[in-house]
């Protein structure tokens with residue numbers, strides 16, 4: 001289905017969120033997996049930010065999220081969910097090391113709370129969440145009793161200088177106005193408070209190899225595609241100073257990128273073979289990822305920044 005067939009009210013054109021200009025070139029067009037609608041990915045010729053344009057409006061984007069989209073679903077016994085569970089535990093320990101006990105920590109886009117529940121085991125800080133999906137909010141409240149606001153962070157009206165740390169794991173690429181959200185994060189963070197932001201990395205070996213078949217694109221749920229350079233610049237302009245950038249391996253991403261490539265090329269036999277050999281292939285990919293990690297070109301990155309004084 002082409003964009004022309006969709007109601008104009010559901011589609012919008014946007015300017016670059018990083019530099020405000022409207023001067024882009026189209027890199028490629030990618031089809032949405034759910035409804036089969038094609039969306040163009042563009043690159044700003046002024047600052048290099050990659051983004052979806054035109055894109056679904058904020059009101060219409062929910063139709064592109066299915067109910068079992070993984071941040072909203074409970075863990076199954078699959079190997080992919082075991083890897084996700086392991087990673088969430090690692091994130092929790094990482095955050096607990098940075099932020100002492102008895103602080104206030106907010107996770108924006110907390111899904112059904114897998115990370116906050118894991119963090120509660122490693123940290124004695126007060127935990128808060130914000131999540132637009134009502135189903136996910138009900139799940140987290142029922143399972144953990146953690147304080148989660150249903151909606152987006154601006155609607156929560158948190159006080160100024162309230163949190164010691166704000167976490168945005170795999171969230172910034174979903175936001176319609178990342179700059180405006182980071183400005184709100186700046187307002188609610190204490191002086192020298194931390195923001196931790198992880199996202200797919202377009203400066204990765206995997207994106208350079210797979211291009212439009214890269215799993216990290218996840219169109220049209222992802223609206224922005226950052227490199228270390230563009231995300232650092234956005235954080236700096238929003239009032240933060242970058243402390244450290246961590247390359248973040250993700251074996252699931254390489255495995256899924258291979259599957260997307262085979263499917264799109266109509267190589268059904270190889271696609272089925274790769275699906276059957278999931279466990280040995282994922283094990284092999286974990287070894288490859290260690291090498292990619294050493295080169296600093298991993299498929300995701302995690303940036304730790306602090307509010308400027």
Ligand SMILES: [Zn+2]
Pocket residue numbers: 016017018019020021044045046047048049
């Ligand atoms: Zn730009």
